[in-house]
Amino acid sequence: MADPRTGGRAVQQVVFDEATIARRVRELGREVTQAYPDGDLLLIGLLKGSFVFLADLVRAIERPLRVDFLIASSYGTGTTSSGEVRLLYEPSAALAGRHILLVEDIIDSGRTLASLMDRLRSRGPRSLAICALLDKRIAPPLPEVRFTGFVAPPAFLVGYGLDHAEDFRHLPYIADLG
């Protein structure tokens, strides 16, 4: 597919186009708005992959909220999960008593999220849930996954925040790297 953004490198096919993503993110915004009728809501974006999704999602949520980030590293430059999760940054803000919604780009093996749940829960949030744009449904289902954008094919996907070795995050669509 010819796209000047990819520098001539092969990106096989568009799996979710821009309009489809925008429609679903607006719906997710409505779902999140309705799910939290009261209380303090803190969205925690898991960097780097969630940065585009989070930016669109927060603008589709029509209630007060705050934003923070988590940096966990589970992948090197490869395309398979290492199973190791290092925490490089976690929110300095108090989580106690707040609704925490962890925003993730994609759930693959689920190891990244599973390892984060215990750490976040130990900080005493009022509730703890996950909003994932994509879920490959490979992992055993995590009870905290309350909002899912799309069920993803078992391919390696790039774009809309998702990378391969740091490339392709800026594609406005989600494509199969092939």
Ligand code: IMP
């Ligand atoms: P898990 O721990 O195996 O669930 O991996 C989750 C993390 O791996 C995500 O936050 C992504 O950063 C990365 N990842 C998993 N699958 C893909 C993919 O298809 N494309 C790009 N990144 C992926």
Ligand code: MG
């Ligand atoms: Mg990644």
